[in-house]
Structure formats: structure tokens, C-alpha cells
Amino acid sequence: MNYRTIRRYDDYISAHIALGQLTEEQISCWLKDENTVTVDPAITYAVGGIKLMVAETQADRALQILRISENNLKGLAPCPACGSMNFDKISSSVGFRDSIRRFFTGKQKLPQYQCVDCGEKFVGPATD
Numbered sequence: 001m002n003y004r005t006i007r008r009y010d011d012y013i014s015a016h017i018a019l020g021q022l023t024e025e026q027i028s029c030w031l032k033d034e035n036t037v038t039v040d041p042a043i044t045y046a047v048g049g050i051k052l053m054v055a056e057t058q059a060d061r062a063l064q065i066l067r068i069s070e071n072n073l074k075g076l077a078p079c080p081a082c083g084s085m086n087f088d089k090i091s092s093s094v095g096f097r098d099s100i101r102r103f104f105t106g107k108q109k110l111p112q113y114q115c116v117d118c119g120e121k122f123v124g125p126a127t128d
């Protein structure tokens with residue numbers, strides 16, 4: 001079976017939470033470079049962090065599970081059109097132009113999200 005990296009983690013705990021969530025959903029997955037990073041955190045960046053490896057055929061489903069749980073954790077509201085938690089941030093609020101705007105107006109541009117299930121685009125709270 002072929003595996004591919006779907007997420008990278010800087011720390012052992014986040015990597016294991018994600019692994020546990022996917023395992024519960026019967027996704028075939030494992031962590032690459034986990035031991036290297038745990039034994040010597042200083043080389044985490046050298047090896048590119050702990051990689052969450054998922055069976056190629058289950059990668060889309062795995063990403064969906066992680067996206068939903070990450071959106072829930074951030075306290076984001078569901079898609080206004082269909083109520084799904086399966087959406088991606090498609091624009092960030094941290095561009096150079098936005099920093100300038102914020103400096104002069106005190107207003108922050110909210111990031112835009114797109115629903116994976118129905119394609120609806122909507123603005124949501126800044127989460128970073």
C-alpha cells in the first residue's frame with residue numbers, strides 16, 4: 001500500500017491526537033520520524049517534523065476528518081449554506097496590505113473560507 005504525508009507536526013502530542021482520530025475512523029496511518037523528533041527536538045526542523053502518513057486511497061477522507069476536527073477546535077461556525085464543518089481557509093488576514101490597513105484604520109480584514117461540501121464562500125473569524 002502507498003502512503004503519503006498529509007500533515008506535519010512540530011510536537012509529539014498534536015501528532016498523536018491526529019493519529020488517534022484517524023485510527024478511530026479506521027484510516028490506515030502511521031507517524032514518520034516520530035522517534036527522531038521525540039529523542040532530539042532540536043532536529044525537528046531538519047527532518048521536517050513528524051509526518052502523518054496516510055494510505056493514499058484514504059487520504060481525502062483523512063483530510064476531511066482532520067479539517068472538521070481542527071475547525072471545531074478553533075471554535076469556527078459551520079458553513080452558512082449547508083451547515084458542514086468541512087471547509088478550508090482560502091485567504092489569510094495577515095497580508096502586507098492588510099497590516100497597513102489595520103495600522104491606519106484599526107480594522108482587521110476577516111479571512112475567507114470555502115466549504116468543501118457545497119462550495120460556498122464565506123468570511124469567518126481570524127484564527128491566527
Ligand SMILES: [Zn+2]
Nearest residue numbers: 079082115118
Ligand atoms: Zn457548505
